Amino acid sequence: MTEYKSSTISSTKWTVLSSVINGILTIGIGAVLARLLTPEIYGLVAIAYIVIAFAGYFVRLGVGTALVQKEDLKSEDINFAITFSMGIGIVSAIILALFSPIISLLFTKPDSHSVIAAMSLSLCFASFSSTLIGLLRRKMMFKFLSIVSIGQILFSGLFSIIMAWLGCGVWSLVWPLIISQLLVSIVFFLKVKSSFELLFRMSFSDQNHILKFGSKYTLISILEFFGSNLDTIFIGRFFSASQLGMYDRAYKLAYLPSQTLITSITNVMFPVFSRLQTQMEKFKETQIKLFLFIGLLSTCIAIGMVPATKDIVLVLFGPQWLDSIPILNILLFAVPFDFMVASIGLTFDATNKLKEKIIIQIITLIFLIMGMFFLYIYGPIGIATALTLSHILRFLIYTFYNQKLFSLPGKFLLRNSLQIVIAGTTVFFVSKFAVVLSSKMSLSPLLSLGIEIFSCFLILLSFILINARTFLGVESYHKGYSIVRKFLANNGDNNVK
Incomplete structure (x- = not known):
C-alpha cells in the first residue's frame, strides 16, 4: 500500500469518526436547546447566520481551497494567503457591524441587528482559520482537524445549553459560536505558525493562480449560497x-x-x-x-x-x-x-x-x-x-x-x-x-x-x-473475503472443540 493511499484511508477514518461524533453531539445539543428556546429565537439567529455566511464567501475568497488545489505550492503562496485572509476578515467585520441596522430592516426584523453586529466578529476568526484549514487539509492532517472539530462542537454546545438554561435567550446561540471560533483559530495558529510569516507588503501579481482560482471559486460559492439559502x-x-x-x-x-x-x-x-x-x-x-x-x-x-x-x-x-x-x-x-x-x-x-x-x-x-x-x-x-x-x-x-x-x-x-x-x-x-x-x-x-x-x-x-467489490477494488475485496473466511473457519473449529 502506498504512503499516500495509506494517508487517505487514515484521513477518511478520522473524518468519518469525527463527523459521526459531531453529528450525535449536534443532534443531542439541538434536542436540548429546542426545549429551552422558542422558534422565534431560532428565526432571528437564522437571519444572522445567513448574513454571516454570505459575507464569509467574500472574506475567504476561496483562498484556502486554492492552497489545496495548487499542484506546486510555495512558501510565498502560504504567506500571502494567510495575510490576505486576515486583513480582509477584519475589514469585513467592521463594515458588517456598521451596516447591521440597515440589513436587519431589509429582513423586516429590526431585533436581529444586534445579533448580526455581534456575529460579525466571527468573520475575523473564520477568514483566518479557513486558510489554515486549507493548509492542514493539503497536508492530510485530518486527525488533528477532526479532534479540534469535536472539541469545538462540545465546547460551544455545552456553553449554549448553560446560557439557555440561565435565560440568556438568543445570545445563547451567538456568544458560544464566537468564542469557540476564536479558540479554534488560536489552536490552528499554534499548529502551523512555523509554516508561514505575515507579510506587511504583498505582491498581488505574483499570486495570480491563487487569486484567479479563489475568485472563481468564490463566485461559484456565492451562487451556491443563494441556491441553498434563497x-x-x-x-x-x-x-x-x-x-x-x-x-x-x-x-x-x-x-x-x-x-x-x-x-x-x-x-x-x-x-x-x-x-x-x-x-x-x-x-x-x-x-x-x-x-x-x-x-x-x-x-x-x-x-x-x-x-x-x-x-x-x-x-x-x-x-x-x-x-x-x-x-x-x-x-x-x-x-x-x-x-x-x-x-x-x-x-x-x-x-x-x-x-x-x-x-x-x-x-x-x-x-x-x-x-x-x-x-x-x-x-x-x-x-x-x-x-x-x-x-x-x-x-x-x-x-x-x-x-x-x-x-x-x-x-x-x-x-x-x-x-x-x-x-x-x-x-x-x-x-x-x-x-x-x-x-x-x-x-x-x-x-x-x-x-x-x-x-x-x-x-x-x-x-x-x-457493492463491496466495486468500492474496495478486486484485490482488496479478495483479501478481505479471505480474512473473513479464515475467521469464520477458525471460530467454527473452536466451537466444535
Whole structure:
C-alpha cells in the first residue's frame, strides 16, 4: 500500500469518526436547546447566520481551497494567503457591524441587528482559520482537524445549553459560536505558525493562480449560497420569525444526518482528486465509486426518514415543533440530489472546471426564483417544494456536463443510478412498515424511532455489501473475503472443540 493511499484511508477514518461524533453531539445539543428556546429565537439567529455566511464567501475568497488545489505550492503562496485572509476578515467585520441596522430592516426584523453586529466578529476568526484549514487539509492532517472539530462542537454546545438554561435567550446561540471560533483559530495558529510569516507588503501579481482560482471559486460559492439559502432569505423577508424558525429547524434536520457522514468524505476526496487530475482513468474510476457510495448513503438516510418524521420531531424537538413536519417531508427528497451533486462538483473543483459550475448555478438559481414566485402562495411548504425541484434540475444538468467533460461510461452511470433508486424505494417501504408496526404495537416515539433507524441501517448495509467489490477494488475485496473466511473457519473449529 502506498504512503499516500495509506494517508487517505487514515484521513477518511478520522473524518468519518469525527463527523459521526459531531453529528450525535449536534443532534443531542439541538434536542436540548429546542426545549429551552422558542422558534422565534431560532428565526432571528437564522437571519444572522445567513448574513454571516454570505459575507464569509467574500472574506475567504476561496483562498484556502486554492492552497489545496495548487499542484506546486510555495512558501510565498502560504504567506500571502494567510495575510490576505486576515486583513480582509477584519475589514469585513467592521463594515458588517456598521451596516447591521440597515440589513436587519431589509429582513423586516429590526431585533436581529444586534445579533448580526455581534456575529460579525466571527468573520475575523473564520477568514483566518479557513486558510489554515486549507493548509492542514493539503497536508492530510485530518486527525488533528477532526479532534479540534469535536472539541469545538462540545465546547460551544455545552456553553449554549448553560446560557439557555440561565435565560440568556438568543445570545445563547451567538456568544458560544464566537468564542469557540476564536479558540479554534488560536489552536490552528499554534499548529502551523512555523509554516508561514505575515507579510506587511504583498505582491498581488505574483499570486495570480491563487487569486484567479479563489475568485472563481468564490463566485461559484456565492451562487451556491443563494441556491441553498434563497429560500431562507425569502421566508425571513416575507414571513414571521416563528415560521422562519420552523423552516430553519426542518432544513437542518433534513440535512444533518447525511451531511454528518458525507461532508467528511468529500473533504478527504478533494485533495485526492486534485492529485489524480493527471491520471484520468484512475480519476474516472474513483469518481464513479464516489457517486455510487454517496448516492446510496444519502438516499437511504433521507428517504428512510420520510415515513418517520413525526417520531423524529417529537423525540428531538418536542410537540411545539410539529408544524415543521410537512416542510421536513419535502426537503428530505432534495437531500440525495444535493449530495450527489456535491460528489460530481468535487471533481469539477479538482480539475478547475469552474466555468461550467458557474453556468449550472446561474440556471438553477433562475429556476429557483421562478419556482418560489409561483409557489409563494403556499407558504414555507411552497418554498420548500421550489427548492427541491431546483436541486433535482441541478443534478440533471451536472450529470449531463459530467458525462460530456470526462467521457464517463454511460452504462456505469445508468447502473449506479438504478441501484440508488431501488435502494431509496426499498428503504422507504421498510421504514413505512416499521412505522405502521410500531403504531399498532402502541410503542413510544423513542422506541419507534429506534426500530425505524435500525431497519433503514440494515437496508443501507445490504446495498453497501452488494457493492463491496466495486468500492474496495478486486484485490482488496479478495483479501478481505479471505480474512473473513479464515475467521469464520477458525471460530467454527473452536466451537466444535
